[in-house]
Amino acid sequence: MPSTVKGVISRSKGDPVELVDIVIPDPGPGEVVVDVKSCGVCHTDLLFRDGGVNDKFPFLLGHESAGIVSEIGEGVTDVEVGDFVILNWRAICGICRACKRGEPWYCFDTHNATQKMTLAEDGTELEAALGIGSFAEKTLVAAGQCTKVRESDPAVVGLLGCGVMAGIGAAINTGGVTRGQSVAVIGCGGVGMASIVGSKLAGAGTIIAIDRDPTKLDWAKERGATHTIDSSDLDEDGVVSAVQELTGGFGADVVIDAVGRPETWRQAFYARDLAGTVVLVGVPTPDMELSVPLLDVFGRGGSLKSSWYGDCLPERDFPMLVDLFEQGRLPLEGFVTERIGSDGVEEAFEKMKRGEVLRSVVEF
Known part of the structure; x- marks a missing residue:
């Protein structure tokens, strides 16, 4: 049954973000619903808000995330309900020319969820930032966008989903x-x-x-x-x-x-x-x-x-880097400047502009 949760959207170019009700559909074939535990406030989200990426408003912002798989769709085998995952925005296809020549980090046909999340108020479809949209309590993604790793502090390891990995x-x-x-x-x-x-x-x-x-x-x-x-x-x-x-x-x-x-x-x-x-x-x-x-x-x-995305292969790099963090060999915790609620994203953008933070991280 579809879920209604709170999410942070950008309704129009340059306007302050809003915390509103959004609808997460049941996962279809190859799709997964993730209960989001954390989401870093990345400069790319600010670019989306300010129209620097494209003009497909409204956007559901957020993409540097970790969480728990709560629902899986038909045909999903790589992750299971209960898995702790880091989300990535380049789910490889496995069949394009880059993948076939053994360079999947250059995949030319990465994919996202087929269905759209929507505004609860009127059913307007939301464009998920980088195909993730995780400034929300739940999000819908393609199964390939989920990388299972050993459970750790979501606010820290979730940053591997974009900026730190890049x-x-x-x-x-x-x-x-x-x-x-x-x-x-x-x-x-x-x-x-x-x-x-x-x-x-x-x-x-x-x-x-x-x-x-x-x-x-x-x-x-x-x-x-x-x-x-x-x-x-x-x-x-x-x-x-x-x-x-x-x-x-x-x-x-x-x-x-x-x-x-x-x-x-x-x-x-x-x-x-x-x-x-x-x-x-x-x-x-x-x-x-x-x-x-x-x-x-x-x-x-x-x-x-x-x-591109640090030329990473999430299934190879994320688990290794999380292990290095857990061993005390990779100081990822130093990237988290502050932990905030989902109502603090707009203020976090301003702090980012002023150079006061490395990362503000929304915790759910």
């Missing part, structure tokens, strides 16, 4: 950071901070955190950065020179752009060593364009990569 994966999966390498991370929000943690986990020798906010640079030091650069008074060339100065004049082996702007990407491009790697994990907006001399691209060699 950052750790940008360093380890996409950037291929290895022992003794030098890494520079531009932008020390949640994703950038996770890139620093991932670089430390991989054994990087020099880890340089770059940001305009001294508080975030202090946080970066606490989480593994060996050096910091305050870029508030530096132009693009100044940031590049500062990275080179900290790496013997050569530049870093891997530079991760966790901001996603043309100027930060150029900083990353020129701040890397010859034949080094640039990883773009910050998400640009549709209007942004990049100009770099093609001869510089040729002459510097190396790799220019984009990191």
Whole structure:
């Protein structure tokens, strides 16, 4: 029988979010209902609210989540009622050309639940943010969006569902950071901070955190950065020179752009060593364009990569990272700045804009 629960929606572009009644349908074939225990307030949710993703309002926001499977639809075999799961927004298809060549983290046909959740007031269909929509007491997702892991603190491990996984994966999966390498991370929000943690986990020798906010640079030091650069008074060339100065004049082996702007990407491009790697994990907006001399691209060699969701495979990466957290080897708890109720999302957006939090986490 369909459930009516409270959920946080964005009704129109730029307007404050609302906590309203929403209807969760019974799961159909291949679908699962999850009792949401936690949901991180991610910058992507703010992008949805402000119309930076698309204009398919109203949105049911939220996607960085952990919870308990409460209902399963026909044909679901990978999870059972009672399983503790982390939700992911790239459920692989298993049959596209990327999956068939053994690279499912590049799946070109990821899928979501077929049915829509709706507004209780009038039946309007809701567009679930990143196919999840988990600023709600329950949500409906495709079974492949659920990854079973050992039970842990939902508010902490649920962050693997997006930002933390994107950052750790940008360093380890996409950037291929290895022992003794030098890494520079531009932008020390949640994703950038996770890139620093991932670089430390991989054994990087020099880890340089770059940001305009001294508080975030202090946080970066606490989480593994060996050096910091305050870029508030530096132009693009100044940031590049500062990275080179900290790496013997050569530049870093891997530079991760966790901001996603043309100027930060150029900083990353020129701040890397010859034949080094640039990883773009910050998400640009549709209007942004990049100009770099093609001869510089040729002459510097190396790799220019984009990191999709940290190029993760949830069924491989989530359980491993939760185990590392439980063993005390991965300090995920440091990403949770505050725990809030579902009526605190709009205020959490404002704190995010002011740079006061790494993650506010809604607990249900």
